[in-house]
Amino acid sequence: VNIASTEPFAGLMPTHQSIGQFEEGLAKDDPAISAGMLYAYAALAAKVPYVNFTPSTTVDIPALMEFADVQGVVIAGKDGKTGQTLYKTVLAPMFQLRNLRVSGWYSTNLLGNDDGYVLSDPAHLQQKVASKLEALAPILGYDDVDHQVDIHYYAPRGDAKEAWDVIDFVGWLGAKMSMRVNWLGQDSILAAPLVVDLARLVWFAQQRGERGPATQLSAFFKTPLNTREHNFFEQTRNLMMYCDSASRRNGGD
Amino acid sequence: VNIASTEPFAGLMPTHQSIGQFEEGLAKDDPAISAGMLYAYAALAAKVPYVNFTPSTTVDIPALMEFADVQGVVIAGKDGKTGQTLYKTVLAPMFQLRNLRVSGWYSTNLLGNDDGYVLSDPAHLQQKVASKLEALAPILGYDDVDHQVDIHYYAPRGDAKEAWDVIDFVGWLGAKMSMRVNWLGQDSILAAPLVVDLARLVWFAQQRGERGPATQLSAFFKTPLNTREHNFFEQTRNLMMYCDSASRRNGGD
Amino acid sequence: VNIASTEPFAGLMPTHQSIGQFEEGLAKDDPAISAGMLYAYAALAAKVPYVNFTPSTTVDIPALMEFADVQGVVIAGKDGKTGQTLYKTVLAPMFQLRNLRVSGWYSTNLLGNDDGYVLSDPAHLQQKVASKLEALAPILGYDDVDHQVDIHYYAPRGDAKEAWDVIDFVGWLGAKMSMRVNWLGQDSILAAPLVVDLARLVWFAQQRGERGPATQLSAFFKTPLNTREHNFFEQTRNLMMYCDSASRRNGGD
């Protein structure tokens, strides 16, 4: 399970396109291969299931997706959904189901630990913000929303994480309304049990003979691999149905 | 559809117990029969579907439940879920699914119109608060939550409605975290489309030969009749499944 | 310095009117004499300066005001200004100086310790709320404000204290605007240095030969004795001027 700080990513290079090219790149220390990709490669080579709990680009390049398939290894990711994106994917379905048109969603985040410090570098920040921006449009079904996500390193917050959201929405007859959310969370505390569950669930999937992206684990991630399902309740239902089905096949409970 | 201001309720009386006793009470102008009950009785007598969009006790007394069944009339209620309880029944499932223990939920409401003014009378207020307190425990699965709901008539808010919530929750290793929500809604604007949908849906149900409490409409209400399902996403799924099934039987879409 | 929990008060009785009647009451254990009054009386009898840091009615009855004067003892109070009322008396002058008309100010408080528990009894609560309601009108210069103050015992808050305020104000051409404040304080931590300063300042005043209510200490209290000055900056200026003047007379700095 990758839980290192967010790495920058300069875009897909030829090295990332196939496992052949990737291994050539390895041989000549190609700088396009990040530390995160190396760890992912090592896991796959050892046939150990791999989870990317960060927004870094690691296993989610064509070369390693191909390698995971070849090796018959389960992979999952990416970017653990622990705070703002969690409640965003919970509230957005409410607006969608009640036909309340979301016109804007401004999100800011304050964090004061080393993860936050790394994100004060714009190259690292970009990966994180991209991951956080993705969830809204697929749930709402439209993308003309003024959706903004900000992340700030703010020393007094320490290991805790604070988020603030303003949501503007429009009701019948064009009536304007709004909602604000203020979240005071402990990121590591929220992440730890998810990491434990993920470790068990990818192991379980591997035992069952699955390979490649474990889409049944989308509820755990901000940017789930190989699925556009972001609605937290649909994601959770998918996981429940997967568990039911798996336990029936196993003749157990 | 009853959208009058909240009425006080002094508890179940003999008059409320059966349709026979209720009609005796009618004959002698029993004060235990409220205006809201009278309207509900009239609708049922005319075999017109009846919806209670308020927290008042009207059709939900044994006498009128029995009468709805006898008359073959569809009824629904009660208390439209338009603001604070809507997002409460959206957020509470998130805490439950992530195994975050809710230790307290303080909710306050400010409203400045006549509905708010009526609620500044404690007898009226009690009905409303009871309705708002009900949703949490069935979703969370435990009731040792310091759950408080306040409603205040606050003149400057006018027709709008403001709500503020503090949610305290506990994560792994007992770590304390919290979330705050501030809602600025337009109650009538939020209620109107629901009232229109309800009018269509009870009519549709009546045409299909249903009678009594329409539990498929629980997503619309703070205190749905004859069901303990408060999770907004489960409620919505029930409605979707009902619609699918009804449309299949009708051979339509 | 009285820092006990808030006591209820049933109104002025004959026993409270003069020191003579008070001492008669003492002799016959008159229940109109509260524990707080007894402590205040004992301090005055011993010629020790007395500070009431609570909203209880203690030294602020005619009998004990008279006794303080007779004994030549400095008294101060009442109700330490540590949180919501502190910032209220800081923000209200801003609105007044900018000619922004305050139309409503809703304040709610959550506290989870024994002080909060005592206040969940309405008789105790009334004293506290009265003390908190007093500050606004004298600063604004008008009293047609929908000013509401709520206090709730909310167990998850523990020793901390949370406050939330909504302030509605009206600008040029009747434009409606609003401000919200959310305060997360530690009441004892905020009170302790004030208690220490007060102990020194009443002792200093006593040494200088002052007697009766120390109006120069109004900045410390929600309901300062014998003055209607609630603006925190005017109060602080009064204290500064008092200190300057006292130090000049003492030939010191």
Added chain:
Amino acid sequence: VNIASTEPFAGLMPTHQSIGQFEEGLAKDDPAISAGMLYAYAALAAKVPYVNFTPSTTVDIPALMEFADVQGVVIAGKDGKTGQTLYKTVLAPMFQLRNLRVSGWYSTNLLGNDDGYVLSDPAHLQQKVASKLEALAPILGYDDVDHQVDIHYYAPRGDAKEAWDVIDFVGWLGAKMSMRVNWLGQDSILAAPLVVDLARLVWFAQQRGERGPATQLSAFFKTPLNTREHNFFEQTRNLMMYCDSASRRNGGD
């Protein structure tokens, strides 16, 4: 009175250093002379008092300060204090006077009109943020505060302006506390009466024979010219004392 949108500023150039160099620059259309400077120059040339209500660099360059003095014209500025900075300079003195150490102050702003749109260009934004960052340290008396100011163009907010602040402060024994403020203002409505008052007050000062920066008007500005006084109550007191003194000299009231 300059109320145009914020202009970018590339730093002081030789052209800005003296009125002689400035007029040479004028003759050859030097691009270092902004539109705002041109208007200011025109006002001074016509001996009309000039107010800069924006954060743009206009009259506050050595050349035009000199010119104002030569021409005997009153000038005032800069950047009207209407919202977030207003309450910041009201709350900061409270923390300072109560000896509560401010460790961080995060401020974000959302505005959706053309002023906001102009600020979405980083060159323009820089001037505005610099102006907003200035007020805190001079009031608190120390500058090791994690003070951050953000401004965002957020279309759904329209002509209104929203601000949100988190203030972290430390009390006795290092206890950590915090305060949050959410402001929903109408910028133009808040600015208009200040503009009218400023027009009158600079005219009045000009009539009295004053010239150059009117420091008595510091209460109106985020970055008052020629003074480090940012505390709103001290600023207001200075204005009151100025008015008293002026009216005494005029023998009027």
